[in-house]
Amino acid sequence: MSGLFIAFEGADGCGKSTQLRFLAEYLEQNSVPVVRTREPGGSPIAEMIRDLLLDNSNAGMDAVTEALLYAAARAEHVRKVIRPALEQGKVVLCDRFILSSYAYQGYGRALGVELVRSINAPAVDDCLPDVTVFINVPPDKAFERMNALKQHDRLESEGLSFHKRVFDGFTELSRDSGMICIDAKGTKFETHEVIKQRLLPILKNAGVL
DSSP: OOOEEEEEEESTTSSHHHHHHHHHHHHHHTTOOEEEEESSOSSHHHHHHHHHHHOGGGTTOOHHHHHHHHHHHHHHHIIIIIHHHHHTTOEEEEESOHHHHIIIIIIISOOOHHHHHHHHHHHHTTOOOSEEEEEOOOHHHHHHHSOTTOOOOTTTTSOHHHHHHHHHHHHHHHHHHOOEEEOOOSOHHHHHHHHHHHHHHHHHHTTOO
8 A cells, every 4th residue: 555645835934834734633643644744854864954954154155056955955854754655555745845945946046947957867766755735825824824933044034035035936836836735725624624624625535545
């Protein structure tokens, strides 16, 4: 039995991590084996790369270096966590995956999606999400939702123009990738219900529920 791979995407502060947690709790309550993970990170080496990528002291990092480091972390993540879990028939819920690289490095850093895709091809090794949930919250609104006491990491500290390019990238990519787009206009609990209803047919069709 193969598992199901679901990625959550969106602007920083959009609430995707909360929605991932809500979905995980719902599945676990229904005795579904779930692996919660994140990018960059998810495995020991990938977490060390995450520290490099998000450290504010590395503000001068070159865009290509950044893209390669994300791909390196993803290669470890796929091989050490995601693929083994899927082979065990588990549901993998991932906070960001390949579309974040397309949006952040392809659009935000203006490297172009094709270059970022070619860098990531050996990293993902055809291990791609079965479903991608895009929490559609513009960056100005997303940042308003963040905890005012939160210390922003290197990517979050970029200017609003950068985050608008990233969001435009997500919006453009959503037209072609078959993402489930969620307008998170209600409360976080209402948004969870919307996501759950959109995913239920997919979960049932995959034999998860």
